[in-house]
Amino acid sequence: xxxxxxxxxxxxxxxxxxxxxxxxxxxxxxxxxxxxxxxxxxxxxxxxxxxxxxxxxxxxxxxxxxxxxxxxxxxxxxxxxxxxxxxxxxxxxxxxxxxxxxxxxxxxxxxxxxxxxxxxxxxxxxxxxxxxxxxxxxxxxxxxxxxxxxxxxxxxxxxxxxxxxxxxxxxxxxxxxxxxxxxxxxxxxxxxxxxxxxxxxxxxxxxxxxxxxxxxxxxxxxxxxxxxxxxxxxxxxxxxxxxxxxxxxxxxxxxxxxxxxxxxxxxxxxxxxxxxxxxxxxxxxxxxxxxxxxxxxxxxxxxxxxxxxxxxxxxxxxxxxxxxxxxxxxxxxxxxxxxxxxxxxxxxxxxxxxxxxxxxxxxxxxxxxxxxxxxxx
Amino acid sequence: xxxxxxxxxxxxxxxxxxxxxxxxxxxxxxxxxxxxxxxxxxxxxxxxxxxxxxxxxxxxxxxxxxxxxxxxxxxxxxxxxxxxxxxxxxxxxxxxxxxxxxxxxxxxxxxxxxxxxxxxxxx
Numbered sequence: 001x002x003x004x005x006x007x008x009x010x011x012x013x014x015x016x017x018x019x020x021x022x023x024x025x026x027x028x029x030x031x032x033x034x035x036x037x038x039x040x041x042x043x044x045x046x047x048x049x050x051x052x053x054x055x056x057x058x059x060x061x062x063x064x065x066x067x068x069x070x071x072x073x074x075x076x077x078x079x080x081x082x083x084x085x086x087x088x089x090x091x092x093x094x095x096x097x098x099x100x101x102x103x104x105x106x107x108x109x110x111x112x113x114x115x116x117x118x119x120x121x122x123x124x125x126x127x128x129x130x131x132x133x134x135x136x137x138x139x140x141x142x143x144x145x146x147x148x149x150x151x152x153x154x155x156x157x158x159x160x161x162x163x164x165x166x167x168x169x170x171x172x173x174x175x176x177x178x179x180x181x182x183x184x185x186x187x188x189x190x191x192x193x194x195x196x197x198x199x200x201x202x203x204x205x206x207x208x209x210x211x212x213x214x215x216x217x218x219x220x221x222x223x224x225x226x227x228x229x230x231x232x233x234x235x236x237x238x239x240x241x242x243x244x245x246x247x248x249x250x251x252x253x254x255x256x257x258x259x260x261x262x263x264x265x266x267x268x269x270x271x272x273x274x275x276x277x278x279x280x281x282x283x284x285x286x287x288x289x290x291x292x293x294x295x296x297x298x299x300x301x302x303x304x305x306x307x308x309x310x311x312x313x314x315x316x317x318x319x320x321x322x323x324x325x326x327x328x329x330x331x332x333x334x335x336x337x338x339x340x341x342x343x344x345x346x347x348x349x350x351x352x353x354x355x356x357x358x359x360x361x362x363x364x365x366x367x368x369x370x371x372x373x374x375x376x377x
Numbered sequence: 378x379x380x381x382x383x384x385x386x387x388x389x390x391x392x393x394x395x396x397x398x399x400x401x402x403x404x405x406x407x408x409x410x411x412x413x414x415x416x417x418x419x420x421x422x423x424x425x426x427x428x429x430x431x432x433x434x435x436x437x438x439x440x441x442x443x444x445x446x447x448x449x450x451x452x453x454x455x456x457x458x459x460x461x462x463x464x465x466x467x468x469x470x471x472x473x474x475x476x477x478x479x480x481x482x483x484x485x486x487x488x489x490x491x492x493x494x495x496x497x498x499x500x
Contacts, residue, residue, distance in 0.1 A: 045435040046410035231409070231436055300413045300460070302433050324412040324435050331412075353431065 017062050018152045018209040022216060026227055034125035036063040038230050045231035049326040052198060052236060053367075056158035057228030058219050065128025066151050066206055067135075069119040072142035078112065078119060081138055081275045083255060085265035089114040094178050094193055097263050098255050099123075099131060104276025104283075105251035106258060107134060109243070113180050113193060120180075120191070122153070122204070124245045138275075152212035157202035157236070160224040162372060165192075165203055168218060172203065177371035188215060194372055197233065199240025199365055201372045238332060239325050241294055241364025247305055248292055248320040248334050256283035257336065259292040290317065291342045294364035295350075297322070297331035303350040303357055309337055310349045310356070316341050319350060327367050333359065381484055382493035383444045388468055389487060391478070396445055399472040400432065400463065403497050408434040411463040416452030416474050423447060423476070425483055430473045432463060445483045447476035 015036050017023070023030065028039035039060065041048060051057055069078060075086040084097040094113040098106045108127040113120040123131045128147065135145050156165055166173040169183050172192055180193035191206040207215050219225050234244070243249050249258050254276065256264075261284060268274060272281055297303050307319040317337025325332045333350075341348060344363055349356040381389040386404035390397040405411065413433040423429050423443035430441035430452075452474045456462060462471040478484075488496060 040436075041409065044409055049435075235435060300457075301415065301431075302413060302438070304438065324433070326410075326435065 017060055018212045019060050019062065019216060022213050023060065023227070028227070028229060031230070033230060034063045036125065038063060039227070041229035041231045042227055045229070045235060046326045048226070048228045048232040049235050051226055052158045052200065052228055052232060053327055054159065055224040055226070056156055056161040056164045056202070056222075057198075057232065058216060058225055059155040059157065059228050059230075059233055060152070060216070061125075061155055061204075061233075062152040062209075062212070063125030064153055065121075065123040065125060065131065066148040066153060067121040067123060067128070067132065068146040068148060069121065069135075069139075069143055070117065070146070071144040072140070074119045074139075074143045075114070077135075077139040077143045079268070079274060081134070082110075082112070083264040083268050083274050083277070083280060084112065085267055086112060086114070086119070088267075091116055092180050094180055094195060095263075098249075098258075098260060099134065100255070100275040100280075101251055102275050104254045104279035106245070106249045106253055106255060107131065107251055109245050109249060109260075111193075111195065115180075126246055148206070150209050151206050152209050154205045154207070154212075154216065154219075155196050155198075155202060156205065156219060156225070157196045157198040157200045157228075158224075159200060159370060161200065161202040164219070164222050164224050167222065175203075175372075177201075177373050185218065186214070190215070197240070197242055198236040199242070199367060199369045199371075200236075201370055234321075235323055235326055238321060238323060238334065239327055239365065239367040240369060241334075241366060243292065243334065244321055248336075253292070253336065254280055254283060254288065256280060257288045257290055257292065288339055290336050291339045292320070292334060292336055293342050294362045294366060295319070295322070295333040295335055295348075295359040296362040296366075297333060297350070298358040298360075300324075300331065301352060301357060302331040303333045303352055303359060307333075307350045307352055309335055309359070310351060311341060316348065325366060332362075332366050334364075337361075380490060381444070381487035382490065382496075383442075383487055384496065385442055385444070387441065387444045389444050389484070390472075391484060394478050394481070395450065395475055396447065396478055397472050397475045398429075398441075398444060400441060400467055401493070401497075402467050405464050405467040405471075408432065408436070408439060408463075410435045411460045414453075414456040414460045414463060414473070416454070416456060417449045419449050419451060421449045423449070432460075432473075441473055443476070444487060445476070446479040448479070449474055449476050451475045
């Protein structure tokens with residue numbers, strides 16, 4: 001566990017997920033993460049990872065912050081601290097974005113969905129209270145911020161997630177990647193988006209805490225669905241090339257350094273007007289001193305977070321997350337490195353326990369995304 | 378032949394002056410899927426408690442300490458290609474290294490199987 005998580009643990013005593021007993025009854029090993037007792041694994045990270053890539057995995061991500069913005073012009077307020085196009089985001093459409101500090105550093109990454117009557121945000125569990133405080137401080141009083149702490153959140157991920165969920169709720173078949181809507185099952189009212197953090201097709205499902213166990217039971221009763229822990233969630237997102245806040249991104253990293261320039265929308269590039277715009281727009285023009293990249297690793301030994309990267313005697317960066325990729329049967333990593341060494345194919349050395357391990361800058365995702373997008377003619 | 382155990386969840390099988398060292402069933406369960414093992418080369422000398430091997434699971438890297446002092450006579454080379462042996466047969470084919478004991482007396486400080494079982498039950 002990293003320092004930043006350790007810090008969280010000191011500040012907030014471990015809370016229990018709404019489904020804590022449900023996880024324990026299914027053999028989960030619970031570990032502290034983001035202020036909660038979280039299921040890290042059930043039968044084992046490797047098996048759970050591979051199951052999700054072939055079938056469908058159910059992840060309890062109720063530690064994440066579900067936040068509603070209502071009142072007067074919440075989109076304008078949000079645009080002051082994120083670089084994405086929110087005003088023109090269509091109803092039931094969602095977008096990945098980042099919360100920015102005045103100097104352009106990333107305070108958190110998040111999903112923003114426009115719904116008929118509000119903006120619905122999903123932010124990281126470890127950051128949610130800081131995010132709320134930051135929004136309260138920067139938003140006009142006319143914007144109302146509500147943390148939905150009576151809602152649980154699940155992710156159902158994998159190539160069979162679509163057929164699995166549609167077998168219970170046929171209408172979800174109409175959703176494409178990054179679309180969302182309101183659905184019902186057995187009288188439970190669900191907010192469902194076609195999105196996730198594994199690179200696979202899948203859904204994120206928001207449900208009242210009182211119904212969370214019933215929903216998890218309905219899903220896990222399907223042959224293709226198993227509960228999957230936080231361990232596999234991490235290895236799946238790493239293979240998908242998706243950054244993890246607090247590790248690959250933090251307040252010292254700008255979206256351009258973090259290789260998230262895609263999240264800076266066209267109009268926002270032209271108009272600016274968001275926190276850190278001066279730095280970020282200049283970085284888009286001029287480039288940055290360092291950049292987030294993917295690394296393939298020679299041999300079998302994992303290169304983990306904190307490992308220093310060298311070209312000869314010169315330290316050129318640090319691994320921000322790394323581990324063994326079960327789908328590939330090999331170690332992979334992400335790193336922040338000097339941009340001069342960021343081109344694909346650049347060979348560096350990672351120092352692990354006094355040993356140098358060759359690594360190569362590699363394209364991400366490491367495992368191709370398989371999102372459910374409309375077929376283009 | 379007798380088998381000893383440590384609080385770091387290693388086992389030591391002693392035959393004459395040669396000790397075979399591995400990690401216990403409990404340890405492999407805690408580690409989860411092992412993906413890499415680095416075993417020491419022949420001739421390396423360790424004092425009791427020195428870092429002698431590295432075992433990495435999907436989740437984390439862990440050191441394996443030498444439970445006794447001695448000189449390595451063999452590392453389990455099979456683990457380089459089949460690290461999963463540590464999960465499937467930790468107290469057999471998944472052994473880490475063999476060393477020639479420097480001081481047989483060090484064994485007295487280790488636990489026997491009954492004491493280790495009790496130790497694990499109390500965790």
